[in-house]
Amino acid sequence: MTELKNQNSPFIHFHQKISFKFDGIKYYGYKGDTIASALFRNGIKLIGRSFKYHRPRGIYTCGIEEPNALVQIISEYSEPNVRATVKKIYEGMEVESQNRWPSLDFDIGSINNVFSPLFSAGFYYKTFMGPHKSFWKKIYEPVIRKAAGLGKPPKEFKAISSHLHHNVDIVIVGGGLNGLLAAVSLINTNYDVLLIESDNQLGGILNNSSKINEINGKRSQEWIKETIENIENSKNIKILKNTLVTTYNYINHLIAVEDKYVGAKPAEDKVNSTLHKIRTEHVILSNGHIERFLSFQNNDLPGIMLGASFEKYVCRYGVIPSKEPVIFSNNSNSNSLIQTLLELNIKPKAYIDSRSGEQIEGQLFDLIRKNDIPLYTNAQVKAAYGNKKLEKIIVEDSSGGTSEIATDFLCVSGGINPDVHLFTQSKGLLDWDEKDLTYKPSTPFQNTITLGSASGQFNLEEVENEINKKLKIFSPNKIKIKIKPSTANEYQIQKLWEVAAHKSSMWSKSFIDLQNDVTTKDIRQAISEGFDRIEHLKRFTTNSMGTDQGKISSINALGIVSDLLDKKVNEVGTTIYRPPYAPLSFAAIAGRNSYEFYDPERKSPIHQWHIKNGAVFEDVGQWKRPWYFPNSKSESMHDAVQRESKNVRENAGVLDGSTLGKIEIKGKDALNFMNLIYTNSFTKMKPGSARYALMLGEDGMVKDDGIICKISDEHFIATTTTGGAANVLACMEEYAQTEWPNLKVYMNSITEQFATFNISGPKTREIMSKVFSEIDFSNEAFPFMTFQFHEFEKTQIRIMRASFTGEMGYEIYVPASSALKIWERIHEYGKEFGLIPYGTETMHLLRAEKGYIIVGQDTDGSITPIDLGLNWMIGKNKTDFLGKRSLTRSDTVRSDRKQLVGIMPTNKEDQIQEGQHILLQETIETPVPMLGHITSSYHSPTMGHTFGLAVIKDGHSLIGTKAFASTSDQKTIPIDIVKPIFYDEKNERLVS
Amino acid sequence: MLVIDCPYCGPRDQSEFSNGGEAHVKRPDGSQDISDREWGEYVFIRSNPKGLFYERWVHSHGCRKWFNCVRDTSTDEILEIYKLDDPQPPLKKFENKIKTPSGEPDVGSGNFTVKK
């Protein structure tokens, strides 16, 4: 076919051909083309299949409001749902149509159109209801899943985005006529101004139509060029192009996405998009208007398009989608389209207007007559027909007579709406304008000013007045502007939402939402079923719930509903416009918080040693901890843990406990403070001694545990669990500031300043005496739960006699910088005694044998110290500590609370499994009474069988009885409930 | 996202702060002899008004200081920020300022035009 060009378009580089692929076939466009404009150049109208009914769909608009022309960009990690009307082509681009199988031309899913009663309003809800559960699963769900949907998820997603913060005084959204004038009025003022335009050209309506021929005696393009130069030379205004404001939050916080690769393939490992986070004092919304469509039978056929969009393709993209389109309108916005076409010697095939001859603008009337364009007044398009593309339309005039017009293209205009999305996101109020038949911004909630058609001011003669008046608060430069419009100034519209039905076949439908395939019949059905509130109706029909949020159709739906309910549109109300204005990718939102930067990895100071020695790591919060150290590639985790555990019990082992939280507490009132924070009493504790301590929430439940070292009454060092360190510090700070500000106490985290090595096993004393030969490690000189500071090779280290394994042991606290040196020394001297490194799994096994709990594993925020049998840790004589009063609440003193016990399989070969339930009978009969569950379980190499810890209702009094534990294969095994200690009950090894 | 004017650091984005719930809830002293109900109310019960609310914030990714604030929960407007030892500002100081975003009533929510 011969391509219809408008060579006058200054935005298309007609000398620069670009090749791209659509559904595997190679086409040519020009630099500056969108996918849509390039497809029109090649005569392609069918571009996708619709969401529910798989009806053939084409390109309906020329911008972000597009409901139909969504495509998948194969050459960009298969990015789905890209608007063909926005995305610019580049050499080698590969585009695919969506939601069709096996091909766009022959699509099996289109049979849905015949089964359409299945998919009528509320079908999601109704099909969920029955007749039987399996009906949904086996019949509806597979059908709907295959039929419904947009593009396919991208495969290998690698897009990179960065975030940029702005703090400015004024943001102007939209760089059209009004946006440019607002910027001009602020040139060289004391305001920091950001002018944001979503297109790569500033000028808006000046570029997209022939509505304005001259400004201040200059051709519009000349005026734009000059104006931009002036703005760019101003010291206080920054222009952001290709940037779409998606979100207008509270406190004038805007989110905008900038496409860094317009008309080019995004480079790998470069930033593809920038997310701008903008905080401003004032926002000027000059983001224009959106044309809406009209509903009639088969108003979705490829070849039907909005009138203003057709004009934009001609003016902005230099492509003429059809050489003899029919135009159907109820308002004056289409006048300039006729003007544009006639200037290019293109004669519309017919002009159809729902208004009478007297209502039509005189200038337009004359133009039509002079050029001999067939004119239908008081007329409406009743229906459109064609096979996968428009072939003919049926026109009905006021007398009821119909005529048929054969045509390949129909331009529709149902009127224009101010683009109020951002204004309503900002919580501004709208008001219905009965003359212009649209919602317009009325009361702003924030410092928001609307200008031009975004404010509902459609008269070009008023531009100067409006700007000078509304921007007065900035004491701006006064704007003087003379605009010469090409057509009538006054916006005129006649009420028309939907052309009365003219149903002639099952296939015919009159759509109200093209993206979600909602018909006007669905709206009627919803109302007849009682969904007459607009928010209910929206959800029941899914009207305006697509990714386009019904930008070209939601007002029409309100109009139809108001007619059906015989209410004013203002009484019907409007649904809430929610951010984002248009979809933005997760990559843009994530920014640099992705891949390796998603979450910081924390490593012990001797992490490299662990890697070198073959450690397998586990994640504990953000920490990487050695889980176990397999001695060969073939050693399984179970074997390694059994070997490590046995070795610690028989010889010695050392654990890197550096991730343990460490907090230093100092101050005149430190003792007082510690007594209030922990359950234990530290008053009588001697300096140089240590104590296992519990921290509760105010509800009396165990929150954290650790060892507290008392250096003096004014100086303590507390350890916390690895995961609880930040919370414990925050809790201490909170109480120090908010509840006991009179206490002189200060605290700080020293977790990362010190490495911690836990060495334990029967040969520990011998090893320690070799490593630190000048220290006396005898029981008398260094008793259990004491600590000492020592100078070792010019670094101060702290050694504590403590153990988490049940064997005699020491914890060595070393400044991080000397950690590796001492760690290696321990291994060097320990070798002859059989010392090995062990990981967290062995630590867990050994502590469980000893009945030591892990906060967060054996407790879950509903366990008190009494439930754990740790009554001895509660400072009985203290008047207060966190959660003290809760320990005597009626709920916490119940005897049937879940309490910690030990469990053993009655048949030693049975496996006790973590997380399984405890039952009192052998058979599982639902509902199973919730008695409790197994919190920890391991296979003990010392005992030769599995064992576990469990929390069971009334557990303490069940000790010595038998019960059952469920298993993962839904059987039960008999168990013995025992005391939660399986090894060295008398602590003889611990204090040896 | 709110802008919160830390009394020690100045205005910062909300993401630097953590919310600490209702302010001016006095912790009963351990020496007090109080009933289970009174203690339970301190531990578990907080008010949740639509409108003026005294609440606590901490500048957790900043100076780590706690402070108090009066916020209108229906508009999210922060009306006053004051240090912990400053006196609690009386409610009547702000009463004329209540104005919900869509002019909706003080109780409930939803679309104003529909409700009217």
Ligand SMILES: [Zn+2]
């Ligand atoms: Zn601060």
